[in-house]
Amino acid sequence: MTKPRVFIPHRISEKALSLLAEHCELDYRDVEEMLDEEAFFAGLQEACGLMVYSRHKITPDVLDRAPRLRIVSNVAVGYDNLDLRELTARGIMATNTPDVLTETTADLTFALLMATARRIAEADRFVKAGEWNEWLPSLMLGKDVHGAVIGIIGMGRIGEAVARRAKGFGMRILYHNRTRKTEAEQSLDAAYVSLDDLLRRSDYVVVMTPLTPETVGFIGKRELGLMKQDAILINTSRGKVVDEQALIDALMEQRIGGAGLDVFATEPVQKGNPLLSMKNVVTLPHIGSATRETREKMALKAARNMIAGLAGEKPENLLNPAVFSH
Numbered sequence: 001m002t003k004p005r006v007f008i009p010h011r012i013s014e015k016a017l018s019l020l021a022e023h024c025e026l027d028y029r030d031v032e033e034m035l036d037e038e039a040f041f042a043g044l045q046e047a048c049g050l051m052v053y054s055r056h057k058i059t060p061d062v063l064d065r066a067p068r069l070r071i072v073s074n075v076a077v078g079y080d081n082l083d084l085r086e087l088t089a090r091g092i093m094a095t096n097t098p099d100v101l102t103e104t105t106a107d108l109t110f111a112l113l114m115a116t117a118r119r120i121a122e123a124d125r126f127v128k129a130g131e132w133n134e135w136l137p138s139l140m141l142g143k144d145v146h147g148a149v150i151g152i153i154g155m156g157r158i159g160e161a162v163a164r165r166a167k168g169f170g171m172r173i174l175y176h177n178r179t180r181k182t183e184a185e186q187s188l189d190a191a192y193v194s195l196d197d198l199l200r201r202s203d204y205v206v207v208m209t210p211l212t213p214e215t216v217g218f219i220g221k222r223e224l225g226l227m228k229q230d231a232i233l234i235n236t237s238r239g240k241v242v243d244e245q246a247l248i249d250a251l252m253e254q255r256i257g258g259a260g261l262d263v264f265a266t267e268p269v270q271k272g273n274p275l276l277s278m279k280n281v282v283t284l285p286h287i288g289s290a291t292r293e294t295r296e297k298m299a300l301k302a303a304r305n306m307i308a309g310l311a312g313e314k315p316e317n318l319l320n321p322a323v324f325s326h
């Protein structure tokens with residue numbers, strides 16, 4: 001029996017590749033960079049399955065070039081890069097990789113919070129530049145993390161994992177979410193509050209919602225205006241959940257204390273972006289889930305989703321079950 005053809009336009013782990021090879025015919029490109037359009041569309045033409053990272057936007061135009069496609073397996077939990085409605089309309093399954101990256105992304109989020117609060121990146125640059133000539137009492141003064149108030153917007157898998165870390169640091173936890181999380185309220189002593197209340201009371205505001213039509217620009221000028229003047233905004237969700245221009249304005253006018261950003265409205269972030277020259281902003285290149293162990297688990301999960309979908313079974317992480325019930 002012929003195996004279904006799967007197009008993988010980028011490097012993935014050996015284990016995931018071997019697993020896929022048992023069930024599928026692979027069109028695999030062992031490259032880190034994005035393929036050029038021509039090569040990508042050529043691969044798509046014959047593909048029954050496509051595996052992508054979130055840097056690939058799967059739009060109707062792309063799908064027009066994929067006449068045989070039955071499943072798109074996203075190697076990411078966020079799936080704002082997939083036009084889910086269009087995929088569903090065309091009967092194409094879509095899957096993602098939740099859970100396996102939760103703790104790793106929470107580690108990074110908390111590291112970013114700590115780095116921004118205690119000026120870690122700035123201090124490292126200072127020492128390495130040979131500027132540390134004398135110990136001064138007010139050298140690199142930062143902001144306490146322990147005992148401070150953290151406000152988590154989007155108390156999902158990663159939001160809760162961040163809250164667990166915050167509890168270990170003796171922080172007071174506030175959260176805002178579409179639905180209340182009563183279990184987390186009890187186990188983490190977290191208080192559910194309105195968005196405005198959270199913004200007014202938090203020393204650290206952590207944005208952890210997905211990017212959806214409802215959350216585009218969720219944190220804009222009005223919301224930033226409610227934050228304390230020395231509060232720090234941390235965003236590891238998606239850049240567009242925060243109105244980036246409003247954030248730049250708030251930082252320039254010193255209406256908030258700083259920001260830690262793993263994600264940007266445009267990625268890679270553009271070279272002239274004012275955020276890149278602000279000392280009180282720590283910037284990372286979208287590395288929330290970037291550990292060797294977690295990337296391996298994500299690739300394996302994406303591979304299992306792909307194999308199940310192409311075998312006519314329901315993938316564990318199916319995002320559009322309406323397709324499967326057809």
Ligand code: NAP
Binds near residue numbers: 078176262
């Ligand atoms: P999740 O478990 O689905 O959590 C998202 C939470 O946001 C849910 O609790 C959801 O509420 C809440 N939410 C959604 N829309 C909302 C709204 N309009 N108002 C208030 N709350 C809302 O997802 P996750 O696994 O924690 O991942 C969250 C996001 O993190 C991903 O979508 C991705 O964009 C991002 N991420 C980034 C990185 C990185 O490398 N920087 C890595 C992994 C993930 P309900 O409980 O009501 O559904």
Ligand code: GLV
Binds near residue numbers: 079
């Ligand atoms: C990474 O950004 C993810 O959504 O997994």
